[in-house]
Amino acid sequence: MVTVEHLYHSYSKDDVYAVKNVSFDIPKGEVFGFLGPSGAGKSTTQGILTGLLRLQRGQVTVAGYDVKAMKRKMFNQIGMSFEQSNVYSKMTARENLRFYARLFDVPTRDPDELLKIVGLDGKGSMRAGEFSKGMKHRLTFARSMLNNPELWFLDEPTTGLDPAIAAEIKGIVKEENQKGVTVFLTTHNMYIADELCNRVAFIVDGEIKLIDSPKSLKLQYGQSLVEVEYGDDGHLSSETFSTVDERDKVSLQELIATKHIRTMHTKEATLEEIFIKVTGRELA
Amino acid sequence: MKLWSSFVKELIIASRGFYFYVEVLMAFVLLFVLLFVIPENYVSKTDEYLYLDFPSAAIEQKYIDAFKDSDGQSDIVLLKVGTDELPARLYETAEQRIYLLESEEAMARLAEDRHKIGAAVIMDADDYELHYTYYLQGNEAPRLKGLLKILHGQDDTALIAAAETQTVRTLTEAQVYLNDRENLLPVFLAFNGSLMGFFVIAAYIFLDKKEGVIKAYAITPSPIWQYLLSKVLVLTVTMLVTSLLLITPLMGGRINYLVMIVFLITTGLFASGLGLIIAGYFDDMAKSFSAMFLLMIALMLPTLAYFAPGWDPLWLKFVPSYYIIFGFKEIIIQGDMGFVMLLSLGYLLLSAVLFTWSIARFKRTLTV
Numbered sequence: 001m002v003t004v005e006h007l008y009h010s011y012s013k014d015d016v017y018a019v020k021n022v023s024f025d026i027p028k029g030e031v032f033g034f035l036g037p038s039g040a041g042k043s044t045t046q047g048i049l050t051g052l053l054r055l056q057r058g059q060v061t062v063a064g065y066d067v068k069a070m071k072r073k074m075f076n077q078i079g080m081s082f083e084q085s086n087v088y089s090k091m092t093a094r095e096n097l098r099f100y101a102r103l104f105d106v107p108t109r110d111p112d113e114l115l116k117i118v119g120l121d122g123k124g125s126m127r128a129g130e131f132s133k134g135m136k137h138r139l140t141f142a143r144s145m146l147n148n149p150e151l152w153f154l155d156e157p158t159t160g161l162d163p164a165i166a167a168e169i170k171g172i173v174k175e176e177n178q179k180g181v182t183v184f185l186t187t188h189n190m191y192i193a194d195e196l197c198n199r200v201a202f203i204v205d206g207e208i209k210l211i212d213s214p215k216s217l218k219l220q221y222g223q224s225l226v227e228v229e230y231g232d233d234g235h236l237s238s239e240t241f242s243t244v245d246e247r248d249k250v251s252l253q254e255l256i257a258t259k260h261i262r263t264m265h266t267k268e269a270t271l272e273e274i275f276i277k278v279t280g281r282e283l284a
Numbered sequence: 285m286k287l288w289s290s291f292v293k294e295l296i297i298a299s300r301g302f303y304f305y306v307e308v309l310m311a312f313v314l315l316f317v318l319l320f321v322i323p324e325n326y327v328s329k330t331d332e333y334l335y336l337d338f339p340s341a342a343i344e345q346k347y348i349d350a351f352k353d354s355d356g357q358s359d360i361v362l363l364k365v366g367t368d369e370l371p372a373r374l375y376e377t378a379e380q381r382i383y384l385l386e387s388e389e390a391m392a393r394l395a396e397d398r399h400k401i402g403a404a405v406i407m408d409a410d411d412y413e414l415h416y417t418y419y420l421q422g423n424e425a426p427r428l429k430g431l432l433k434i435l436h437g438q439d440d441t442a443l444i445a446a447a448e449t450q451t452v453r454t455l456t457e458a459q460v461y462l463n464d465r466e467n468l469l470p471v472f473l474a475f476n477g478s479l480m481g482f483f484v485i486a487a488y489i490f491l492d493k494k495e496g497v498i499k500a501y502a503i504t505p506s507p508i509w510q511y512l513l514s515k516v517l518v519l520t521v522t523m524l525v526t527s528l529l530l531i532t533p534l535m536g537g538r539i540n541y542l543v544m545i546v547f548l549i550t551t552g553l554f555a556s557g558l559g560l561i562i563a564g565y566f567d568d569m570a571k572s573f574s575a576m577f578l579l580m581i582a583l584m585l586p587t588l589a590y591f592a593p594g595w596d597p598l599w600l601k602f603v604p605s606y607y608i609i610f611g612f613k614e615i616i617i618q619g620d621m622g623f624v625m626l627l628s629l630g631y632l633l634l635s636a637v638l639f640t641w642s643i644a645r646f647k648r649t650l651t652v
Contacts, residue, residue, distance in 0.1 A: 050502075050503055051502065051503075052499060052502055052503070054648070072505045072506070072507055073505050074505075075503055075504050075505045076505050078503065079503075080500075080503045082496065082499065082500065084496055085496075086495055086496030086497050086499060086500045087495070087497065087500075088293070088297060088495065088497055089495060090296070090297045090300040090301060091293070091296060091297065091300075095293075095296065099289060099290075099293045100500070100504065102285065102286060102289035103286050103289065103290075103501070103504040103505065103506040104504060104505055105505055140500075143500070
């Protein structure tokens with residue numbers, strides 16, 4: 001669905017690159033996470049893929065279209081939810097969605113249905129200017145689904161949302177992905193990336209440092225240990241066992257059989273820990 | 285269909301915004317000024333302060349009777365100078381209010397206080413010769429001072445006889461004179477109707493930039509030119525409404541409305557094109573202020589040539605608003621409509637150039 005080869009971009013049009021030698025591809029139906037701190041080159045890459053920035057150097061194909069000779073009809077197949085909410089504040093939520101729906105050449109979704117999906121049911125007649133930041137964000141998110149996109153660009157889709165709404169948004173992304181929608185997720189939130197992405201790319205200083213699935217990364221960079229908390233004569237004790245050492249395996253089985261186990265956790269690394277280990281930089 | 289949707293959207297936003305009502309209000313204010321503040325033919329009367337000292341009342345009355353256009357009727361008025369009130373006889377003519385004071389001192393005080401010209405006319409009782417003393421402010425034109433010096437240097441009758449023998453010939457017979465209201469209309473139309481458009485369209489786009497909606501539009505199959513054109517169309521409709529609001533009460537059915545509408549549309553398109561260019565090169569209103577201000581000043585310069593025909597340098601004719609003002613005047617005086625249509629074609633071509641330029645600019649500047 002997306003192919004990027006040796007992508008470079010310089011805002012000053014010199015050797016100072018915001019993005020340098022970036023290559024990756026996203027097969028249809030995948031949720032691909034683009035992880036990096038602010039200024040890493042995430043938005044620049046996304047800008048080029050969506051045609052907001054002119055391609056300077058490299059090869060980029062999006063939804064079967066060469067970005068260098070981009071056709072407007074390409075946008076019938078893609079949707080984009082921006083990090084900063086960008087809706088007409090003087091128009092109502094419904095008017096906003098209706099207006100954008102008319103700009104597509106493909107069948108579009110019912111604005112009221114979308115408002116309901118993002119939890120803005122009953123707010124259709126309210127002007128977007130009267131919305132809270134979170135509500136505007138949800139309206140921006142709903143707009144990105146209008147044309148049933150095959151390729152969905154999500155830029156920090158849960159930023160600034162309360163946990164309940166963020167969970168709903170994640171649920172919608174999963175649901176759409178199950179229908180076959182390809183998702184390009186740009187975020188610095190490792191939890192959402194871990195939960196949603198089939199693969200993630202770590203980008204720092206305009207360069208991709210690593211691309212892999214969260215599961216594989218955790219196995220690769222995590223420790224093979226299990227931490228167990230158990231009750232021992234009225235006291236709470238804890239022990240750590242290796243999951244590869246044979247003696248530890250036996251001891252763990254013995255402990256499970258004889259003690260009252262309170263908690264048991266594998267000591268796998270979080271994506272953030274892996275990011276720091278690989279790039280030497282923090283995500284935030 | 286997409287263009288229509290964008291146009292309807294722009295109409296909704298304009299009707300819920302500030303600038304639309306500013307334009308309509310401005311049109312009403314200008315209409316009010318034209319209809320109720322500016323008289324159809326403005327005549328300014330000058331105040332003159334005189335002291336007359338003649339040997340007899342009969343001779344003085346004869347002198348007064350010679351005041352041009354005076355019906356010989358006078359009123360007694362009190363003129364305030366500081367805390368004093370000075371009595372005077374007031375004679376009104378078509379162009380002057382002549383106050384006859386009771387003393388030369390009173391005349392001099394009033395001339396000084398009101399910053400006007402005063403004069404004392406005294407007739408010698410022995411030889412019946414007139415003596416004139418003028419009280420000037422010092423800032424009068426050298427020509428007036430020179431005229432006053434020579435005026436009494438020879439026999440009045442010779443001057444009058446010489447003036448009567450001069451022949452004044454009108455070279456252009458078909459000269460059309462506009463009344464004062466009509467004379468102001470071309471300038472009001474140029475600035476309220478056409479040139480205001482460049483400021484308003486830039487304001488609309490800066491608002492969209494602030495809200496980030498241009499980026500959202502760019503991720504749709506609808507081309508950017510339709511986005512820009514929808515704004516231009518809304519501006520054109522607003523400008524047509526506000527301009528016709530000014531024109532119809534003043535001109536009634538005395539002008540060619542078809543030509544007027546064509547000229548309004550083409551000049552409006554041109555002004556919108558200027559606004560698009562400004563909005564394409566700046567991020568917000570504050571950053572564009574200097575450019576907008578300079579452009580506005582440049583576009584206002586031809587107004588000077590309109591009101592002071594003696595100052596009409598060649599370079600001024602290259603300022604685009606020059607022909608907007610004179611085009612409107614040509615329509616109002618029902619002059620050469622072919623010339624106005626030619627001007628319309630010129631503005632249409634200029635608009636096309638500006639529009640193409642702005643599309644290229646907007647395509648390049650849709651940054652993330």
